[in-house]
Amino acid sequence: MGCHKLLLSELKMWTSGRSGWISRLHYGISWRGKASFSSCSPKVCIVGGGPAGFYTAQHLIKARQDAEVDIYERLPVPFGLVRFGVAPDHPEVKNVINTFTQTAKHSRCSFYGNVNVGKDVSVEELQQAYHAVVLSYGAEGNRRMGVPGEDLAGVHSAKDFVGWYNGQPSCRELRPDLNCETAVILGQGNVALDVARILLSPIDILKKTDITQPALEALAESQVRRVLIVGRRGPMQVACTIKELREMVNLPGARPEMVVADFEGVTEALKDLPRPRKRLTELMLKTALEIPGEKEQERRNKASHIWGFRFFRSPVEVLADPDRSRAAGIRLAVNKLEGSGEAARAVLTGEVEDVTCGLVISSIGYKSLPIDPSVPFDSRKAIVPNSMGRVQQAAGVYCSGWLKTGPTGVIGTTMNNSFDTAQSLVEDMNSGTLDVSTGKPGSQSISTLLEKRGVKPVTFADWEKIDNVEIKRGEASGKPREKLLTVEEMLQVART
Structure with a gap:
């Protein structure tokens, strides 16, 4: 029935009896x-x-x-x-x-x-x-790395790790083991830098955010002191933005540690880069190669945590501990670049290197x-x-x-x-x-x-009940909100 016909039928119903019109x-x-x-x-x-x-x-x-x-x-x-x-x-x-x-x-x-x-x-x-x-x-979904050992304990996708500290109900049981000194993050986009920053941020900063209480408690006890952010290509192909990089550079209590050889030829290529990429690369170069001023040097000397990019590396295998029960390291293939700029491809050189680490986080994309x-x-x-x-x-x-x-x-x-x-x-x-x-x-x-x-x-009104409860819970501990972590809890509040 077309719209005009429907309106006509309503008019007829109105003339034939009010009750019919009301039901309509x-x-x-x-x-x-x-x-x-x-x-x-x-x-x-x-x-x-x-x-x-x-x-x-x-x-x-x-x-x-x-x-x-x-x-x-x-x-x-x-x-x-x-x-x-x-x-x-x-x-x-x-x-x-x-x-x-x-x-x-x-x-x-x-x-x-x-x-x-x-x-x-x-x-x-x-x-x-x-x-x-x-x-x-x-x-x-998660994109898999497709390497042996990726299902070992101590290996997580960035999506799940982020979901864990952000209160995604399906990630509540993650319980990452942070009882290791080095964490390796595979991928160099903004999510990878978010994960690195959360792993290394002072607890006093995190406790004022809406991070979940279980994650806050786990991070307070964390033994992670060094985070390596690994990418298969070079400094001019990183996927992060300057804002996220600047936050890492200025992160309280953390100092950068880069491999100088990774930046070979980058200074010469700067002039041909588009402006956003140029600014990002300049900040990376400054962080990696320049001798810091007195104040910055003093800050770095006091830092208890270390972070750094590792370029031209691809995962080959997650290495297990002697019991073969959990991750103890990662084997990385050493790459070289063919081509330049965004189109540059990573090509294997045949060399590999092993990095000892107890936590591997794959940040190679959602699916x-x-x-x-x-x-x-x-x-x-x-x-x-x-x-x-x-x-x-x-x-x-x-x-x-x-x-x-x-x-x-x-x-x-x-x-x-x-x-x-x-x-x-x-x-x-x-x-x-x-x-x-x-x-x-x-x-x-x-x-x-x-x-x-x-x-x-x-309904949205039901969600607003959840919202109010979360904000009130957060106020009690000086946070913007304390999220409900299970669907059952959410439904219970929504239906109160």
Whole structure:
């Protein structure tokens, strides 16, 4: 039934009896109590309540004054990697939560946490209920190193390690053993530097952040004194940004330790580098090669912790202790570069070197996982194949965020990529490529399905209860918040 016909039928019902009209009107009230503006307004469902999901919702609501957007999230809490990925000592990055909260509270937006799409409800069922489905569930998997020994105790992915200190429920049992002197981090992006900084930061700094209490206690007892940040290419190919590098350089109680030979020829190549890369490389050169001033030298002499980049190295094997029960070191292949700049490739030289360490953290990337057999998935690239966010061979299905592009960039990159997907969707609505003339039930039919299956969604108002409890718990110990660490605890508070 087209929109104009539906409105006409409502008018007829009004003339034939008030009660019929009232029951019809009742149909236009969502199960959560927010008024549906019309049974024919475009209804869009977003799967994933992280930055990509919220930015997509924000743009849709702004671009189409009649669009109604429902966000479904597997966990009872929203915000994804802003909550579980951003380092605890970077609270300013979490300010985007204020914008996301405004979006969630918009009259045409609803949040449904504790709903596992692919398990509690299928993508096909969402397609039947909504005009469009946008997949924005991010990258929950880990890229494996593919070397012997990577499953030994003492080897962790950066994603899990970050999840552990940030309160991701699935990482609560991680309990990394920090009873060793040297930690090796594989990868040289911002996440690798976050992990290094958290491992080496003075506890007095960390205890004022929203880091979890178990992580704080473990780090207070940590024996880690030296962190090596290893990359397969050279100083001009590191993936971190200058802000993160500067934080490492200025980290209280820590001093840099670099290999001078790694910087051979870098000074000469500086002039040809683009400005951001040039500034980053200059800071690295200064840190590695310049003799520090008196004040800086004094600071370094007092430092009890050491960090450093190790370039031109790739993991070959994690070496086990004599019992073969846990990691005791890592064997690294020595590389040389072929080509230059971003295109330079690491080529094996045949040499290897062994580094003694009791903790290995692999920070070589996150990976998206397939959600539902009905959705195309490129397992080699670990993305949903798409064109400008339009999922190929799946009409009415879109994707945004890391699921669309792979795990690259910062929150600003995700914002632009999500706005682009939302724009594709709006263009399809406006052009008629996506038919929004027929009424769809949206959350009403999904709520019925979930109820039958014993799934009780967490609304945004329920999340605000969790938020309040966490903030109050944090205040008691001088922290911005003390996160609830299990789904059970979250649900208990949400339903109080």
